[in-house]
Amino acid sequence: MSGSAVPAWFNRLPAYSRRPGTRLVIVDNQVLSYRLLDGHRDADYDVLFGDPRVVLQIGRMVIKETLRSVGIEDTGMEQDRRGRPVRVGPVIHRPGLPIALHRRMWEEQARLQDQGKLVLVGGFATEQQRILHDRFTALIDAGCNRNMGPKDAHVVAEALVRRIPLFCRDDRARRSFAAGVERGGALAAELHAANLAGFAATMFLP
Incomplete structure (x- = not known):
């Protein structure tokens, strides 16, 4: 090229x-x-x-x-003492792709x-990285409103902790993260404490 x-x-x-x-x-x-x-x-x-x-x-x-x-993650069925199927909860479907x-x-x-x-x-190279990832996941999920869901928060937190840029064209998620940081609070404080504020500002690509 x-x-x-x-x-x-x-x-x-x-x-x-x-x-x-x-x-x-x-x-x-x-x-x-x-x-x-x-x-x-x-x-x-x-x-x-x-x-x-x-x-x-x-x-x-x-x-x-x-x-x-x-x-199906969970059929919601169990066997009673006689081995007969008994419903104990709802059917839980596993998210994923069609076959x-x-x-x-x-x-x-x-x-x-x-x-x-x-x-x-x-996984992560160290336990400290894993703990930091879990911490950022929770903070991003809590502080970046509904356009940044738990799955997005996991991915963004991973990019932060690994200090590897994230190619993402989900503009709503990107704007939500930026707004969450700009509001200050726990997320912004944690970024500064981990010396990641500068990287967070330029993490998203393109």
Whole structure:
């Protein structure tokens, strides 16, 4: 890819130490779905998914969102002492993708992993990182109103704690996070205490 085609945000990506010559970016569920399921194309998406120097990273929340199929989490039934089924609660459905889309998402993510374009990271390097992630998740969820739900809060908190930019085109979530920080309070205080206020201000891409 020629230098003239590289977007400005490319130079903001940190180097990926495990693969010299590459850079790392976190992406959310929407980005993966738009490209892998809908085939969305534009200049930014073509760099994300086509430039071998860019490695995509997803964490536990996005892994769950994109690699789980629709199903039943709990039937709400148990057996009584005689082995007869008895309803003890409602049927709880597991969120996820319909079977056909689920299969395609699995196949496309596997292809990206084979190409060295995608890494799945389920945990944190230290207990301190995990604790900080959980703390930020709760603060973001509480302080950024309804346009920043719990799942979004998990993804944003992960990008913060790992100090890796997040490619996200969900404008409502981005505005909600910015508003939550600007209001001050516990979220802004925690960002300053963790020395993350500066990174938070430039974390979102593009």
